Amino acid sequence: MSASQAEGYAQTPIVFIALQTNDESRRIIDAIEADNPHAKVNAFPAMVKIDAPGRIVVRRESIEERLGRAFDLRELQLHLISLSGNIDESDDEFVLHWRTA
Amino acid sequence: MTTNKSSNIAKAPRKLSLKENYALMTRDLGWQPSYQSVDKIFPHDHFEGIKIHNWEGWEDPFRLTMDAYWKYQGEKERKLYAIIDAFQQNNGQFNVTDARYINTLKLFLTGVSPLEYAAHRGFAIAGRAFRGVGPRVACQMQAIDELRHVQTQIHTISHYNKFFNGLHDFKHMHDRVWYLSVPKSYFDDAMSAGPFEFITAISFSFEYVLTNLLFMPFMSGAAFNGDMATVTFGFSAQSDESRHMTLGLEVVKFILEQDPDNVPIVQKWLDKWFWRGYRLLTLVAMMMDYMLPKRVMSWAEAWEIYFEQNGGSLFRDLERYGIRMPKYHEVATKEKNRLSHEAWATFYNYTAATDFHTWVPSSQEMNWLSEKYPETFDRYYRPRFEFWRERQQQGKRFYNPTLPMLCQTCQIPMIFTEPDDPTKICYRETEYRGEKFHFCSDGCKDIFCDEPEKYVQAWLPVHQIYQGNCFLPDADPTAPGFNPLAEVLRYYNLNVGHDNGDYADSPDRRNWEQWTGRPGAPVEEEEVGKAA
Amino acid sequence: MSVIAAVPDYRGEMLDRQEKFHGKQLLYIGWEDHLMYCAPLCIPVDPQTPFGALPKEIIPNLYAEHPDVGLIDWDKVQWFRSGQPFDPDFAASVLDNGLGHKAIVRFRTPGLAGIQGSCS
Incomplete structure (x- = not known):
């Protein structure tokens, strides 16, 4: 990482979520990408790490649209x-955030 | 039956929301005792000085209840064991990069898996100590998680034990082998503290601040090196880890919000456990830079991402409680370009007494290290490795036959250098009750000086050997020709000539080449030239 | 408070008191600017061992594999006790030189800076 990148991150604290790569999580990652245009998706061996300044929201409906079935957000635990x-987790949204952001 | 069915639907209760479900399945499990006082039932949740005014202030953000817990954990297990079966049936152990990689598993099984078991015990103890229902349920789940982790790790790695050396007696070794006193004493320190310190140490400082540096590189490293089994148990455990990390952050926020008097106590623990955990991660640093035949990222890069960047965000979030970055975090950052080199050189020195092999990195690997560590590798460490390689080619592989001086707190040999000078060993000492005590750093010295009565009890392997406590009962130190090193290795249950020593002439390497027909280590360019 | 404990006046057992070492004491030895031997060494010694035995036998044996060990000019060596420079009395015992149980003695060998000057 370059110094200027590091500085940028230091200005807005970043949140991240890392998921295993598998068939189901691919749709989840798609949904997160769509709902968080400010997020950056980084691929690593067997894993995807999504970084975003300040906040990431994971929405149940967006995942259900892509999976074509009902999805309980607690199923995230599997991936x-x-x-x-x-x-902050409710029935509809799973939110990651820093309060300083 | 159709009529019945429709009437059932009419009567079916409304599905509970996540929050309601959590309230019923967690808070509702508590009760007010009638014939004993609460203080008598929970005698250990106030001696540390932490003041809790309202246990209801505890929030579990995942709102995981026991019914859902069993459901998801069961599913994780089914997935995991299906993959482990497939791995075994397909001889997956031969799909890894080369047999050097297996040494990371030896390090993991003897150094990390027993800590999972210790965490299982620790959380069971902590759960019993808290009077609030929320934290008790969270601790209970985590205790079960940790037991699951150690079991899946043993099951997975036991398959490697059929083919490779050094994996045969990890629990016995964890309690005896010199370098394993580092992880063991780390957890013993946490478990013998009060419940609030334990949970701050393990859930927050270790799981939240540092665990990414352990599991992410280990598991990405396993994936990169073709070890499907380890990736699977690793990620299966790691999915629980997210919950544990969240518990850690929640614990710390909860304690801080309860009373301003808690702030300095928590800060002291954050300082201590950051440093203890960071020192422990020395093993991970060398694993990443030296032990993985295919590297994912360097230790310094991992430190930048997972500590400087993510840790920085976290501590900014905690600033509003009056919490600052842990003391000496800047020392850790200064050390990032030397930690792994100092550590690998140490194991190279003392590999006659380890259950895994070490080796001089290949020329290509040294070039990778030069590239990742442009300020330090060529200047300080390459000459050492090249000299060792030369000696080895002359049939005089260097082994350090004398036991090292250890740090009283972290129990690591005194290998670390001054924060501002990588050529000078960092020496710190103090006197307590008329005896000298030595430390590798200001961080370790501060921890000792804050609670000397705890750390004067450290079981330092080097001193224990010299006291004569590391021999089997049938050993006779007065007998002619008594060989103390051989006797200590017998006490470790180390199979000399198989488990220990350099990788170059190990049975692991020979077997690998015979069984797979592939080289056991990278072929050096000059050798390629010779062959042509 | 010297420890936070659930019981009052908790005292720990000192695990490394000198009497546990069968008449010997521990001595730590560190060679400045020479980190090929990755850490200072720990040896049990008779407290009456003359200090002169260190340069004469003990140190050359401990560091036998180091290419610099044969090049040491012992007349120029600088000695440190707990990090402070001192002039040892070579005929007196290590104990009488102020190096008791768990003392650290370090030595610097001017002109020698390890393998290719890398302080290895």
Whole structure:
């Protein structure tokens, strides 16, 4: 990472969510990408890490549209690898955020 | 039956929302005792000085309840074991890059898996100690998670044990082998503290701040090196880890919000456990830079992403409680370009007494290290490795036969250098009750000086060997020709000539080449030239 | 408070008191600017060992594999006790030189800076 990149990150604290790569998570990642245009999707071996300044929202409806079935946000647990940020979870949304952002 | 069915639907209760479900399945499980006082039932949740006025202030952001917990955990297990079966049936152990990679698994099984078990115990103990229902349920789930982790790791790695050396007695070794006192004492330190310190140490400082540096590189490294089994148990465990991390952040916020007097206590723990955890990660640093035949990223890069960037965001979020970055974080950042080199050189020195192999990096690997560490590798470390390679080619592989001086706190040999000078060993010392104590850093010295009565009890492997406590009962130190090193290795249950020593002439390498027909290590360019 | 404990006046057992070392004491030895031997070394010694045995036998044996060990000019060596420079009395014991149980003695060999000057 370059110094200017590091500086940019330091200005707005970033949150992230990392998911295993598999058939189901591909749709979840798609949904997160669509709902968070400010986020950056980084691919690593067997894992995808999504970084965004300030906030990431994971929406149940967006995932259901892509999976074509009902989805309980707690199913995220099956694919999650790691995350960073305060969590706010309801039936419809799973939000990661820093309050300083 | 159709009529019945429709009437059932009419009577079916409204589906509970996540929040209602959580309230019923968690808070509702508590009760007010009638014939014992609450203080007597929970005697251990106030001696640390932490003041809690309202246990209801606890929030579990995942709102995971036991019913959902079993459902999802069951599913994770089914997926995992299906893959492990397939891995075994397809001889997946031979699909890894080369047999050097297996040494990371040896390090993991002896150094990390027993900590999962210790965490299982620790969370069971902490859960029992808290009087609030929310944290008790969260601790209970985590205790079960940790047991699952150690079991899946043992199951997965046991398959490698059929083919490779050094994996046969990890629990015994964890309690005895010199370098394993580093992870063991780290967890013993946390478990022998009070419940609030334990949970701050493990859930927050380790899981939230540092665990990404352990699991992400390990598992990405496994994926990159073709080890499907380890990737699978790793990610299966890691999915629980997200919940644990969240618990960690929640714990710290909860304690800080309860009383301003809690702030300095928590800050002290954050300082201590950041440093303890960082020192422990020395093992991961060398794994990333030296032990993975195919590297994912360097330790320094991982430190930048997972600590400087993510950790920085986290601590900015906590500023409003009066919490600052952990003390000596800047020292850790100064050390990022030397940590892995100092560590690997240490294991190269003492690999006669380890359950895994070490080796001099190949020329291509040294070039990678030069590129990743332009300020340090060629200047300080390459000459050392090239000299060792030369000696090895002359049949005089260097082994350090004398035991090292250890740090009283982290128990790592005194290998670390001054924050501002990579050529000078960092020496710190103090006197307590008329005896000298030595440390590798200001961080470790501060921890000792804050609670000397705890750390004077450290079981330092080097001192224990010299006291004569690391021999089997049938060993006789007075017998003629007594060989103390051989006796210590027997006490470790190390199979000499198989488990230990350089990788170059190890049975692991020979077997690998025989079984797979592939080289056991990168072929050096000059050798290629010779062959042509 | 010297420890936060659930019971009052908690005291820990000192695990490395000198009497546990069968009549010997521990001595730590560090060679400045020479990190090929990755850490200072720890050896048990008789407290009456003359200090002169260090340069004469003990140190050359401990660092036998280092290419600089044969090049040391012992007359020029600088000695440090707990990091402070001192002039040892070579005929006196290590103990009488102020190096008791768990003392650290370091030495600097001017002109020698390890493998290719890398402080290895």
